[in-house]
Amino acid sequence: MTGLVIRRLAVGMFVLWGAVTLMFALLRMAPGDPATLMLGPDATSAEVDALRTELGLDRGVFAQYLTYLGQIARLDFGDSYRFNLPAMDVVLDRLQATVELTVTATVIAAVAGLTLGMLAGYRPNGRLDRTVSGLTILLQGMPTFWVGIMLVLLFSATLHLLPSSSVGTPQHMIMPAVTLSLPFTAIVARIARTSVVDSMQEPYVQTAYSKGLSRFQVLTGHVLRNSLTPVVTIIGLQMGALLGGAVIVENVFAWPGLGSLIVESVANRDYSVVQAAVLLIAAVVVVLNLLADLSYSLLDPRIRTGGNR
């Protein structure tokens, strides 16, 4: 178990390095530079050059990259050009809003997805199963930004039930979290359905029936726990993707989280902030994936207690 954690953390460091490098290269490939944007259209080229020197942007890209890697190794993520604050402080300031949003969306997706999946797997190819399958295809096919706008049109513009943007009350959370959770719910539902159907074929299910249990009792008493492993895995893996989805949803609903920060910072070529945010997200994804792996052992006693037969 400890060996697994160490191995996975080593791989995780490699993933972080890849994410940082990719982000660094992408930002430098994009046209425009921070000095021009910060000084505005009226600045003289001498002023721009002076600022570029001050920011270290006049050096070669590879030299900048090495300096940057060295800074990260010392946990120095640079300063935000825009806010004149350490980049990581700016990022962490926005982290809480994103965490609230993604955690709420995950809870919605886990509960709704598992329920839908179990309903569908209860009688494979039954009416309920076909309904749920259709629903999941629909949910996965609808783009998040469109769903978000439609929800705003319906619940804010027409029915005046929910606020259309920003934060504050729990009501503010409902639409962004639901929007973010819909495609996630569909994935969880499909994995849960497959897993329930598979587990229903296992011989121990026959044993449970031979005790006189009803189909529902067999499902809740024996099948559910054994079908959870793939569901937990997909939740762990998809929470990472959820952070990506949050970028779009946060912009639709003006949610002041990491996602909207990244978009603003890219527009302003605030390199350090974008890089710090991407690094943080990558780290969160690595940790989530590791937790998903470790959860196997909690769900399956064969892994937890070892095969000491």
Add this chain to the structure above:
Amino acid sequence: MTAAGPLIEARDLSVHLPGAETMTPVIDKVDFTVGEGRTTGLIGESGSGKTMIASAVIGLLPEAATVSGELRLRDEELLTAGEKRRRNLRGHEIAMIFQDPLSALNPAQRIGRQVGEILRRDGLPRGEVDRAVVGLLDQAGIPDPERRMRAYPHQFSGGMRQRAMIALALAGSPSLVLADEPTTALDVTVQARILRLLASIQAARGMSMLLVSHDLRVMSHVSHDLVVLYAGRVCERGPTKRVLGRPRHPYTKALLASVPAVREASVPADPLPGAPANPMARPSGCAFHPRCPLARERCKVEVPLAREIEPGRFSACHFAEEVTP
């Protein structure tokens, strides 16, 4: 044999499964009984329908299957009983032991929880359930049951798992236990012990058992009555000793000849010529005729009906009298 009627009586029991075009009778008009306090063995090659019959008795056939004929538990017709009634019988009147105890036990639950589940659902308080589970595991020959009931199935050896499965089947104090190849997945040395355990529990509790096996030696040790199946039909049935002592069907004779005699010089046993008939595509007439040394024209055309050759002995062979010992 007791004067009372049999615990289980099947007459013209048929199970149809969907075939290529029509519903095919994989079990075709099977008759058998399980006496009170006795063990009936169902023997036949793989695909002969042994397990299908056991599934029909406990009422756990695949959803696509249809079942017809008569199947009585004491005086109650099971095939027309409602699903709720059948469910209540399961575990309490009719229990089942499965072939592979590792996959038949839930990997995520402790042994004690699985063995005691039926009692817990019957509303017994927890302390009593635990005491009963310890007693059941002890009766099934599991040492240190107080501790072992907290183990998971993967922490048990194959033999111990099957003992746990037996304890699980006994939990509801059933009148009939269906044992589907209960020793096939076990080591040879363990097989004999499990069989002795089953036989002794059956005798001690006075319960009945329907034992499914392809192994004649298992049958000769444990079952009082024998039903020989071929391609979903009964070839012959009767008391085990008499059936094996003097077969009245060429198939039984061939089965006996194919069992290697361990202690005698290694004369290769007579294997059955040809492959077992598939119940989904049964040969015409007597299903055994393509492999039968006594087969004639009549056997290819006319399905033989079971005849009472001598009291308590039935054979479904047109030429049962010609089967030499």
